[in-house]
Amino acid sequence: DRTPASRCVRTTCPYCGTGCGIDARLPADLDSRAVATIEGDRLHPTNSGSLCSKGSHLGETLSTRGRLLRPELDGQPCHWEQALDAAAERLGAIIETHGPDAVAFYCSGQLLTEDYYVANKLMKGFIGSANIDTNSRLCMSSAVVGHKRAFGSDSVPACYLDLELADLVVLTGSNAAWCHPILFQRIRAAKQAHPGKRLVVIDPRRTASCDDADLHLPIKPGTDALLFNGLLNWLAEQQAIDPDYIARHTEQFDSALAAARSSAPDIATVAAACELEVAAVEHFFRWFAETPKTLTAFSQGVNQSSAGSDKVNAIINVHLATGRVGRPGASPFSLTGQPNAMGGREVGGLANQLAAHMNLEDPRHRALVAQFWGSERVPEQAGLKAVELFEAIEAGRVKAVWVMATNPVDSLPDADRVRAALERCELVILSDCMDRTDTAASAHIRFPATAWGERDGTVTNAERCISRQRPLQPSAGESRPDWWIICQLARRLGFGAAFDYQAPWQIFREHAALSVLDNRPDVLPRGFNLGPLAHINSTSYEALAPIQWPVSMEAPAGSARRFDDGRFDTDNGRARFVPIQPRPPHYRCDHAYPLVLNTGRVRDQWHTMTRTGLSPSLSGHRPEPEVSLHPDDAARYGLRPREIARLRSRWGRLLARVALSDQMRPGELFVPMHWNDQFAREGRVGALVNPATDPLSGQPESKHTPVAIEAL
Numbered sequence: 001d002r003t004p005a006s007r008c009v010r011t012t013c014p015y016c017g018t019g020c021g022i023d024a025r026l027p028a029d030l031d032s033r034a035v036a037t038i039e040g041d042r043l044h045p046t047n048s049g050s051l052c053s054k055g056s057h058l059g060e061t062l063s064t065r066g067r068l069l070r071p072e073l074d075g076q077p078c079h080w081e082q083a084l085d086a087a088a089e090r091l092g093a094i095i096e097t098h099g100p101d102a103v104a105f106y107c108s109g110q111l112l113t114e115d116y117y118v119a120n121k122l123m124k125g126f127i128g129s130a131n132i133d134t135n136s137r138l139c140m141s142s143a144v145v146g147h148k149r150a151f152g153s154d155s156v157p158a159c160y161l162d163l164e165l166a167d168l169v170v171l172t173g174s175n176a177a178w179c180h181p182i183l184f185q186r187i188r189a190a191k192q193a194h195p196g197k198r199l200v201v202i203d204p205r206r207t208a209s210c211d212d213a214d215l216h217l218p219i220k221p222g223t224d225a226l227l228f229n230g231l232l233n234w235l236a237e238q239q240a241i242d243p244d245y246i247a248r249h250t251e252q253f254d255s256a257l258a259a260a261r262s263s264a265p266d267i268a269t270v271a272a273a274c275e276l277e278v279a280a281v282e283h284f285f286r287w288f289a290e291t292p293k294t295l296t297a298f299s300q301g302v303n304q305s306s307a308g309s310d311k312v313n314a315i316i317n318v319h320l321a322t323g324r325v326g327r328p329g330a331s332p333f334s335l336t337g338q339p340n341a342m343g344g345r346e347v348g349g350l351a352n353q354l355a356a357h358m359n360l361e362d363p364r365h366r367a368l369v370a371q372f373w374g375s376e377r378v379p380e381q382a383g384l385k386a387v388e389l390f391e392a393i394e395a396g397r398v399k400a401v402w403v404m405a406t407n408p409v410d411s412l413p414d415a416d417r418v419r420a421a422l423e424r425c426e427l428v429i430l431s432d433c434m435d436r437t438d439t440a441a442s443a444h445i446r447f448p449a450t451a452w453g454e455r456d457g458t459v460t461n462a463e464r465c466i467s468r469q470r471p472l473q474p475s476a477g478e479s480r481p482d483w484w485i486i487c488q489l490a491r492r493l494g495f496g497a498a499f500d501y502q503a504p505w506q507i508f509r510e511h512a513a514l515s516v517l518d519n520r521p522d523v524l525p526r527g528f529n530l531g532p533l534a535h536i537n538s539t540s541y542e543a544l545a546p547i548q549w550p551v552s553m554e555a556p557a558g559s560a561r562r563f564d565d566g567r568f569d570t571d572n573g574r575a576r577f578v579p580i581q582p583r584p585p586h587y588r589c590d591h592a593y594p595l596v597l598n599t600g601r602v603r604d605q606w607h608t609m610t611r612t613g614l615s616p617s618l619s620g621h622r623p624e625p626e627v628s629l630h631p632d633d634a635a636r637y638g639l640r641p642r643e644i645a646r647l648r649s650r651w652g653r654l655l656a657r658v659a660l661s662d663q664m665r666p667g668e669l670f671v672p673m674h675w676n677d678q679f680a681r682e683g684r685v686g687a688l689v690n691p692a693t694d695p696l697s698g699q700p701e702s703k704h705t706p707v708a709i710e711a712l
């Protein structure tokens with residue numbers, strides 16, 4: 001409706017880490033909950049007016065259907081005061097009796113930066129524990145470790161424009177065509193405009209991203225680090241590295257090269273270990289060597305591994321060796337999964353981080369944050385990472401958990417054990433916008449949170465671009481913003497003075513002020529900086545245009561790239577090569593569980609479908625959980641197309657409809673991550689997935705679980 005009586009709200013899509021801008025058109029009546037017309041924001045730098053299927057159908061998810069509309073206490077609707085008082089009283093009693101480490105927050109990359117900031121401040125600054133982690137642990141924590149080891153800070157060097165400027169794009173562990181569709185469309189359009197541009201896809205499956213690829217490497221799962229070690233060694237042998245860049249801007253090259261040489265001495269060895277054609281590996285290596293503008297984009301296929309951090313550094317190593325970091329069209333590039341995984345990282349939403357990209361283990365950083373917050377309790381030890389947090393709940397060491405905007409009974413690995421742990425937990429508080437989720441059944445206290453379309457704050461996408469989410473309509477029922485709920489709890493716990501915010505812009509301003517470098521250059525990490533935004537007010541926050549951090553007096557309009565001058569965020573300014581010894585996946589296949597299960601997204605669903613499941617249009621693409629497998633495997637296990645199969649692992653089981661696909665490698669299965677008990681009986685793939693994690697990042701190995709399959 002474009003009549004004069006309509007209004008347009010500029011906001012940001014709540015789904016993937018691409019972070020597309022949206023124009024929502026609504027009737028002029030601010031109290032209306034009428035369905036909005038959703039269009040891409042033509043002025044947003046990310047998507048220039050385009051949207052994928054998920055973003056386009058957001059209008060179908062805006063009703064109050066399925067929403068949690070009132071607070072609940074012990075299964076009964078109640079008033080806000082009752083729910084908040086009870087939560088504070090029970091949480092306070094557990095802290096008093098068992099200490100601050102007996103409680104935990106489990107947050108989400110769906111939260112806005114302002115929500116995340118106050119949650120982290122309450123837990124780390126005032127309750128006095130670092131037990132705050134997030135479902136972003138399942139998404140990009142291996143990339144965080146890789147960035148910090150190599151660059152000295154968790155900084156993504158590239159920007160989206162580099163996907164277009166690159167002459168060679170390498171997509172590894174990423175089905176961007178379905179998982180970051182607008183970014184993939186940008187690659188495709190650039191390829192059409194520049195026919196010499198090449199795309200290489202490294203993925204065990206032949207995904208939709210391969211439709212545009214010049215080369216697909218159907219790699220054996222778990223061998224990515226060996227492939228990139230082989231590339232590093234081969235580049236050195238071919239004298240295709242940049243010795244001057246290595247000498248001036250890096251350290252530890254020799255040890256990284258020695259590790260690469262010992263594990264991947266030649267192309268034949270690499271091809272055999274990765275189960276690839278020798279000629280295909282050679283093609284890839286030659287293209288990489290001869291193309292200065294090469295960008296390697298990686299996502300969950302790399303990160304979700306018990307060796308995910310090493311895989312990330314194996315990728316970064318080849319970019320450092322060729323001097324291709326932070327240059328136009330040339331960088332390693334982590335494609336973040338969630339809409340605000342990056343914003344969570346900025347405010348310390350991980351159990352081993354502090355706010356403003358400061359380090360929990362650094363006493364100078366702890367002192368600075370404590371002084372800034374007026375707190376005496378910033379903990380010295382890192383808290384529990386996601387998987388170990390729920391193990392601690394199971395063991396009774398953590399007696400209270402507040403789950404915010406996520407559904408761990410579906411999304412965590414070994415999900416039946418997670419459900420059992422929550423059911424025996426003394427206190428489970430849940431803030432969610434949706435009523436019926438698989439986690440809701442375990443909650444003692446439920447807070448109705450506002451949803452996309454009602455929320456007001458900021459998110460940061462995969463290229464460090466901060467964008468506003470703006471409300472289109474009034475809050476549904478009695479729902480409230482997450483930051484408001486957290487501040488109400490903080491006041492009741494006795495910390496009111498530090499949580500006296502009236503609006504999200506005040507929280508954002510404090511967050512930006514904490515990042516300012518010029519007051520303490522000796523202790524603050526270089527890199528993350530929102531300096532000029534520390535003076536933001538209500539009006540300028542409302543008008544805030546998308547901007548990429550770092551933002552500084554020298555770069556008031558933000559920074560597209562990082563490290564383009566060859567200076568990194570380490571103490572001596574040099575990037576670090578990391579020697580990589582490739583490791584296989586933690587759990588191997590055997591006679592009982594002979595197949596490898598891979599999980600991931602489908603094109604038209606998001607996470608556990610609490611929102612996208614509301615859209616009939618989106619559900620048409622894949623109406624039920626399917627297990628994709630090679631026809632040879634179907635024949636071997638006596639499975640017919642479209643029948644229901646049962647999958648079993650050591651951890652749980654699942655029902656799914658059989659879909660034959662010669663795009664799969666024999667011996668491997670793929671099941672989407674989305675379905676759950678609300679949409680399909682025994683449809684939670686998390687119940688099957690093994691709980692092995694990367695020892696450094698804590699990220700689960702969701703791409704490699706040994707399983708068995710049989711007809712139902």
Ligand code: SF4
Pocket residue numbers: 013014015016017018019020047050051052053054055056180181182183
């Ligand atoms: Fe939303 Fe991602 Fe699609 Fe953009 S690409 S519209 S951010 S789901």
